[in-house]
Amino acid sequence: MTKQRGQAVTDKIIDTAGRLFYKQGFNATGINQVIEEADIAKASLYKHFESKNDLMVAYLQGLHQSWYNRLETDIEKISDPKEKLLALFDHHDARQQFRDFGGCPFIKANNEAGAADPRILTEVQEAKEHAKSYIKTLVANSGHRQVLSDDELAETIFLMIEGGVTTASVFKQSADLQTAKKLIQKLI
Template sequence: MKKQRGQTVTDKIIDTAERLFYKQGYNITGINQVIAEADIAKASLYKHFDSKADLLLAYMQRFHKDWLNRLEIRINKESDPKQKLLAIFDHMTERQLYREYRGCAFVKANNEAGDSNERVLAEIQNAKKHFKEIIEKLVINSDHKKLLTDQELTEMIFLMTEGGIVAASIFKQAEDLQSAKKIIQKLI
């Protein structure tokens, strides 16, 4: 991420942490590397964040907000309720391409810090619950074929998107997300 002129110190720190935590991992990324690459003083970092875990939490919170905004924009491009549901898979495919098939930032953070930090785990769980709530609202409004209950279809879409992201990360392609989309298309 390019740093923009006039960018706040907090944003510089979070931008740098996001890039490093996502690309190389939370545990491998040291505070000194964040400080060096953000081009800030150590005191500046600790003025804004008490710990590395607090920095991870701030990154997760901002990432969640930005992710939701992008998802809503993508969904709202569609007028048909069923197409809104299918747009989720297109959005996930686009994000995996953009992120060079590196997987889900929330899953990565969970694998590295979810067990050791309850606040980070709670933020990750909140993000995933929020995503499932979005799916559920779309399912309810979709007037789907009712081959599955609303709850079952919600769970299926959630699990298929999550699994599709993992497969994209492993196989370095997004075909599984598009296959999942085709399956859901038959059910709605």
């Protein structure tokens, strides 16, 4: 039972920190604010995390896993291989709407803390490489028209999604993600 309680505290700390990191930024989020909003003792936080950077790494690791699980669940509901590629854009669009067009949490973390701690940069890079790998698998199984090679199409989709998420964040709307989807539809 102690292990479960310890995990519950860890999860509560990570969830609170992650919400704050995303909403107000890594640099603007203080350890005391995390402690206060998680309603835990300072000793509890430091029992689980030695530093704010350690907390960011844990947040990114959990975020990566939950992001991938959510993406895979959404995409695997679709049977048509080409529609799976297009559904990537709808998934990212829905996530941006859910996040009030706040942008990609991995990019936000990278912008604020990626240069300061190589572990944070590594976590962001791993998440982005995982996204590319997943797209490559979907492309390879899509039977696309071969206007582009599999690698070229996968890279194009990845870059279109990344750009679409960025512009969705800047302009607070989904139009560019949907435009990117339409362009990819012409290639597949």
